[in-house]
Amino acid sequence: MKNQTLFPVIILLFFTIPSTAQSLDTIYTNAQQVVSLSFPDPIQTGITGSQNFAFSFDREQADTLGLLQADKGQSSNLLVRTMTGDLYVFIIAYREHLRQLHHFIAPDQRLKNPFQPDSKMLEVSGSSQIQPSSLEKDFTRLCTQLLDQKSSTLKRSKRQKGIRVKVIGQIYHDDNVYMVYELKNRSMIPYEIGLFQLSKVLGTPKRKASYQELPITPLFEFHMSEEIGAGETVRFVVVYPKFTLNEKERLQVKVLEAHGSRNLTLKLH
Structure with missing residues (x-):
């Protein structure tokens, strides 16, 4: 802990x-x-x-x-x-x-957020819904292009108990950072994602007083699955607000299984 x-x-x-x-x-x-x-x-x-x-x-x-x-x-x-x-x-x-x-x-x-509607999807009339914003369309278009590309800019990967997380690419565009990930389930048991989190990390867990782990809140997720079947591989893109790291900080990807112990922590820098 x-x-x-x-x-x-x-x-x-x-x-x-x-x-x-x-x-x-x-x-x-x-x-x-x-x-x-x-x-x-x-x-x-x-x-x-x-x-x-x-x-x-x-x-x-x-x-x-x-x-x-x-x-x-x-x-x-x-x-x-x-x-x-x-x-x-x-x-x-x-x-x-x-x-x-x-x-x-x-x-x-819990804190009440007065700026957040009660429902993620607002109905306009009958079963019709609000169309995606222009920003969402821009995110979707670029994410689609990134997944279609055969990138060779592998950053780092981590494998444990038949599960592998890999960072395919990190692309800066306008005021956002696009991270392309790959999750592969080599086991015979489906893998349900309980947490997928990119964080800035300062210090080491061994020194609790100086250890800091600050999650970076995503702006948009594209083709991210909640469950990966046995033997399946999924690629997806997560968009974050542009961030910078000082000389003492590093990036970390954490993947936790929803109902199990197949957890991975991938240090990127």
Whole structure:
């Protein structure tokens, strides 16, 4: 189980600007006892605002349980994103004597995004739907071209337990980065993807206090499958906003199986 201590201010501001924002619950912890949190869905990312707090969870296999501890210091906050995309934010504080050692997090405790419609597909009339935007059309056109090309710009690949993840190409276009991936299932068992994530990584997991893993949120996914059948190979493209890496950062691709332990972590730089 690994810890992260990076505070994404922009994400928090985006979801808490409205004056009607929900009040935040306070969770107390200390260094002598472990406080556990059970979320409705598996945890994807957990980040604390101060390094005297440590939030850890199983990053190798999808799990809903997170553990919180702290050294004595000022109060801070905890941001948790689940694999369903929901965000949860709590105030976290140090307390010598704890009254509660476990918290069951309810779905209605997630942050409400006033800018996101309740449905991903909005109906116009009858069964008709809004046509794809011009941006989506541009993404689709370029992604199609990239998949049709026979690229030889292999970056890196990783194989484990019959599953192989490969980066075919990394293309910059306008203000976006197009990553071409390949997943191959050489086993006799179908592979269901629980998490496919590109992240910036700073430090090493062995040094928890300085280790940071910041996922890069995709803008568009093209031909990405949720399940890969036995013996099948799929290629797909994921579009991300343009990013840069400093001399201490590297890219990492993480693939977690939804209901199993066939997990891979591919370091790109």
